[in-house]
Amino acid sequence: MLSRLPAFTPLANLPTPIQPLLKWQEKTAGVNWWIKRDDLTANAASGNKIRKLEYVAHAALARDADVLITCGGLQSNHARTTALVAAQLGLKSHLVLRGEMPAQWNGNFLLDKIAGATISFITPEEYAAANWQIMHTVAESYAAKGIKAIVIPEGASDALGTFGYAKAVEEIIQQAQAMGVSFDAVFCATGSGGTQAGLILGKALYGWNATVYGINICDDEAYFQQKIRTILDGVRADYLPEFAAARQDIRLLDGHIGDGYAKTRPEELATLIAFARLEGIILDPVYSGKALHGLMKEFNKGRFAGLANILFLHTGGLFGLFPFEAQFQTVC
Numbered sequence: 001m002l003s004r005l006p007a008f009t010p011l012a013n014l015p016t017p018i019q020p021l022l023k024w025q026e027k028t029a030g031v032n033w034w035i036k037r038d039d040l041t042a043n044a045a046s047g048n049k050i051r052k053l054e055y056v057a058h059a060a061l062a063r064d065a066d067v068l069i070t071c072g073g074l075q076s077n078h079a080r081t082t083a084l085v086a087a088q089l090g091l092k093s094h095l096v097l098r099g100e101m102p103a104q105w106n107g108n109f110l111l112d113k114i115a116g117a118t119i120s121f122i123t124p125e126e127y128a129a130a131n132w133q134i135m136h137t138v139a140e141s142y143a144a145k146g147i148k149a150i151v152i153p154e155g156a157s158d159a160l161g162t163f164g165y166a167k168a169v170e171e172i173i174q175q176a177q178a179m180g181v182s183f184d185a186v187f188c189a190t191g192s193g194g195t196q197a198g199l200i201l202g203k204a205l206y207g208w209n210a211t212v213y214g215i216n217i218c219d220d221e222a223y224f225q226q227k228i229r230t231i232l233d234g235v236r237a238d239y240l241p242e243f244a245a246a247r248q249d250i251r252l253l254d255g256h257i258g259d260g261y262a263k264t265r266p267e268e269l270a271t272l273i274a275f276a277r278l279e280g281i282i283l284d285p286v287y288s289g290k291a292l293h294g295l296m297k298e299f300n301k302g303r304f305a306g307l308a309n310i311l312f313l314h315t316g317g318l319f320g321l322f323p324f325e326a327q328f329q330t331v332c
């Protein structure tokens, strides 16, 4: 299967480091904690999305794209990364964002503007019902002017984008070998499913022993069972006919979305703050911080007793932290 992997354009600074969490693990006797620093994949285009865009943007270039269209929330990390990657590749970007023009430009939205993205706003209802169709309508309006626009799905979480995290597994295996560590499990925040799907694909492609878990920060287990299955079915249909993932390969730690997507609670911020003060690493309230909070709750219930080496994938999201200034002021 390895000889038929899709082509990509290198964009990220790889490999990202894997570091031990020596102070964090003092809270969890007997277990070694590690972090994969995918928050360091780039400068402003940092985080997990750039690994997927290495594949998706490559395909867009191969189709002579002029514009990359994608969608997300107002503070979407994926939209920001797409805007910056488009700039890097000499393309334009058009972002279809859920919400309205904000009074204050901050976080990812500010970076979208700096990157020169054209931005359309749609309502949450339009986004939920028809973001894909709306992006295609935008693409048609470019086509009418003779401009080739390529639509990238939310999170670049399609069959092609998921190869970004399959390739990350190869990187992790090489790093683990060099460090003499065998990871029992890897945990990541799951928001549109592509990162987790890619880790599952990489596990199959490279024969990795670690068990892959996603901590969903929106929707629920049934939604992500279906979403990740659809992405992996796409891998089989479009690229690797002999690849098959079983239902039990898609493991979620459900029940940790708290007050909902992009909403935070003091207890979640407390985990993020404790982590920053112990390890000097900043997580974000929407994805990585909420995921670590959920993971620690499960861990403290004894769910992962017996594991020796746990790898937490830091998927980035730093810029999405800044719009939470008011909530941080109540707890810091």
Ligand SMILES: Cc1ncc(COP(=O)(O)O)c(C=O)c1O
Pocket (backbone or CB within 6 Å): 047, 048, 076, 077, 078, 155, 157, 189, 190, 191, 192, 193, 194, 195, 196, 284, 287, 288, 315, 316, 317, 318
């Ligand atoms: C910082 C960050 N972490 C994790 C995720 C989740 O990754 P995925 O969309 O591949 O599930 C996202 C996006 O959804 C993200 O922006």
